[in-house]
Amino acid sequence: MLLQVKSVSKHFAGLVAVNDVSFDVRQAEILSIVGPNGAGKSVLFGLISGMLRPTYGQVFLQGEEITGLKPHRVAERGIARTFQTTALFDQLRVVDNLAIGYRLRTTGGFWSTLFHGRRWKEDKDRTTAQVTETLQFIGLANKAFHFVSTLSQAEQKRLSIGVALISQPKIILLDEPTGGLIVEDTDQITDLIQKIHEQKKITVCLIEHKMRMVMGLADRIIVLNFGSVIAEGTPAEISRNPQVIEAYLGAGSNA
Amino acid sequence: MQQVFNGVMLGSTYAIVALGLTLVFGILHIPNFAHGHLYMLGAYISFFLMTLYGFGFWTALVISMIILGLIGMLIERVIYRPLQDRPHINSFISAIGALIILETSVIVIWGPQGRRIPNPYPDIVELLGITMSYQRLLVIVAAIAMIVLLQIFIKKTTPGTTIEAVAQNREGAMLVGINVNRVSSLTFAISTATAAAAASLVAPIFMISPTMGALLGMKAFVIVILGGLGSIPGAIVGGYILGLLEAVGGGYLSAAYKDVYAFGALILILSIRPTGLFGKEVS
């Protein structure tokens, strides 16, 4: 068990966004979190990654508690994430974004940078190697020195996954990585996620709306509605679950 | 007690100026750096009208308010509106340009020395052992009247509630068809006109000089940040607190360092509550 979420709740001045949610993410699995809009999925990611503090409950990574840690500490521990609205450093280039994503694995500080010391040199070499490798992996090697603003939506999505990947995380949280993409691009991202799972052996936790994609990709699925878990199981089990069907039919989905 | 009276008078001035600043902040989402200098210009225009054209005090004040209102709208149109989607630092620079123009124009026309405005109500009255000049009393009364009028305007009239709507949610306001640009202009006009009024009221008591706006502007920032950028009650309460602290504290502590205490308090409070005492997060 890699990640453990225990009875986590988040209250926002009268609104309960996440209500007593508990689940595990197992090593090397692809777990998908689904549910209608407003079900609390992104808030849940925020609680795990440290951007939000749970009102109740705890989060554990590999047995160690990470509840309430600041986002950069959570990232150091090995949780990387992407955002629903593609978040990148849009004033910079593709390689810069990736290098920044790898920064937390480098050790050189002010003095080493100033005197071009040993750490600075090692960091530079390792970063260059990692950036090159990640560029290849996400298929953006030909756009390496382009500015983010010149990339297409799909390329930007791939880049943000790359930025999460390059930090060599234990688990990667993807928040609607195919949002707003057409079918071909969605399939590309699906393939990329498969590649991450098979080649890098990184655990993936995925929020998605597109049920067809989720059914084909996920090992297990968790269904949220109005901030609570209403079902948990394999894709086959979930597709037969009456409560899930009602939640989706009732709310109206784009499955 | 004398100091308390002075503090209330000072606080009234601060409250009005801070109120104008906070109104504009609600619309702009950045502080108007030129506010202090606009206040200063208001005083000079009154002075100019009174001494050159012989207008009465009240006539001069009203005309000054109108002129400053128009200038405020000009500032919004030329300095801030073109930069509303850019990083905030650009608006700061633009405002610095405006304030350079304002200060230099005043120096060019009227010279860099301080000037005295004739006091229209030079009598004083003794009450409870406190010496109150009519002019100072006038400042307090007029300021309170303006504050009350403004509150009524904001809460009860259509233009006023529109201003609040735009301040709370600009995009939402646009979606329901509110002309956000006109609202911005109006807000600026109110902000600068009230500053002009405050300046003209206070001018006979102290001297006026081209640099009188700078320090006041900074104190207005302190008040508005402590009270919460965009919060009208915060600006009013903060203004009176600062005025009282300065008058009473200045009497007992070193007068020179009184500003240091105000600014130091700001740094301290912001470190504990990084968005001001009652403020909301600015994106």
Place this chain on the structure above:
Amino acid sequence: MASINFLREKWFYLVLLVVALALPFLISNRYYFQIVIMGCLFSITTLSLNLILGYTGQASLAHAGFFGIGAYGVALLTKEGISFWLALPFSALCAALIGFLIGLPTLRSRGSYFAISTMCFGVIISIVAGNWIDLTGGYSGIVGVPLPNPLSIPLIGEIGFQTQVAQYYLVLFFLLLTLLVMHRLVHSLLGLSFMAIRNNEVLAGSVGINTFTGKILSFVIANFFAGLAGGIFASLMGSISPSTASLELTFNWLIYLLLGGAATLAGPIIGAFVIPVIMEYLQFLAEYRLIIFGVLLIVVIIYFPRGVMGAVNNLRQKARDFSDRKKGAMGAASG
């Protein structure tokens, strides 16, 4: 193709360096030369402001305050007989330390809140400088600050700093030092992390960057160099006053930075030289030149927000895109 551009750039900077070193022999007018010296000094302050503002995105308005700390530090120490060469680094370190202490509370705020917080701190410094009469001489300031002590250099002998030429080389040395440090910082992972903070602070935290320590580091380094410049200023000018720490100075550097081009290394230097020179040329306009300056400022910030270097970089990028497209077209034609 790319390698030729690279070489051309290196030659360009080499030529600049030679011109800079030879400048005393090219300019004989003492008055203009003084402007050049001031330009070099203010290049240091503008470059350091660029680090915290242009690269890390935090609008510090306290910069002149730290300049003042460095100036008063050197003034007081050297008048007590301590060597300039000890007083200078010590004062700069003081500025850095005070910057650290002030950064801790103020950097918890962002945007306008941080700007006003630092503005207040800068004003506090000038008020204290004006009123702590025993230490700082109050509003009359400190006079009679000695020039830097002569340096003994092996094989060359003693170098005194009474001449303008020697003072120029002193300032030039520190400017080049500042440039070297800034260059190394900016073209590094550390520099990238600063820019990440500027671009999207929340995302930077999310990818593992400790944004608070990043901001503090940038702030402290910037203030160190501001203090350094202040110390040199005190010694060369011979007298300082609370106006050395005034908000007006910070605004000047802010203008040099933005008009020259923030987040570039050449921009601050261009701004720090060109604008004072323009102001000198406009002397005949007397007070009106400030009005023109204000108007110019507004026009430039609205229409050329990235300053001179920003416009230059835009052109360069367009040229690169154009040649890329030409290459692509040729490749498609031949392929």
